[in-house]
Amino acid sequence: MLVLAFPDYLQQAQRLALALGCQLQPVYLHQFPDGESLVRLPTNLPEHVIICRSLNQPNDKLIELLLCVKTARQQGVKRLTLVAPYLCYMRQDIANRPGEAVSQVIVGQMLAELFDDVISVDPHLHRISTLSQAIPIENAVSLSATNEICLFLQQQFDDAVLLGPDSESEQWVAAIAEKIGFDYSVAKKVRQGDTLVSMSLAEFDFHSKPVVIIDDMASTGRTLAKATKLLFAAGAQQVSAIITHPLFCGDAEAHIMQAGVQKIWSTDSISHTSACIYLDKLLAQAIRKIL
């Protein structure tokens, strides 16, 4: 078994290889001036290869995956496992208007055709409950980072109030709060556009303890920024956030900081300065289970 590492995901792949006790080899990538990618794999690949790379910035990465998988198969690789803590294109699960592509189904099918196993962490599944409904293979494994987040929270706080900024986050915030005995509240959010959200907090005492916003991802940062502003308006003294997938697109971070959030922590699902909750052991355990 071998872990293949892309340059932008080297540290996470190294940690995974170490946790699995297996070899790691780099994938060489070159971007041509017109945006095309050149992918070069090591030769003499073993029968089982793990590709470890989150699929943020997905349009380039999906093509590179395709090139990688086809080349590995030509070399005789029998089993290909994708470890993508962040999975792209999972949010659009219905056609909101006639003619719209349902990307979850299309990209899910593509990954199912390319890989024998797909392992991800807290994928954004809204209307379906299992990852194999989106990626129709037996080993489509959806893990949760809640245990890692619980451990981290307990290291940082004796007690805190957790806030889920929308109904979709309730699954994570409730599970975490229950495990470590913290109180939690869930806000109501309506998204009016890519960078426009409206939100209201439930009646709750946010004064007396530090508040930690828990969400699966931060993209434009508008959700975090709005929640932070409302919390301060409701009397919170200290507001921080834990994010599983720190996408932080464009001016997201500046926007969140402006809102006054004191600290943002995230998992290493995506490389980012806030990434301090490592997922390697969780991922390695899941790989061992499916071997």
Ligand code: R5P
């Ligand atoms: C939405 O359902 C997700 O859980 C996140 O709250 C959302 O994707 C965050 O997006 P943004 O950072 O753009 O507000």
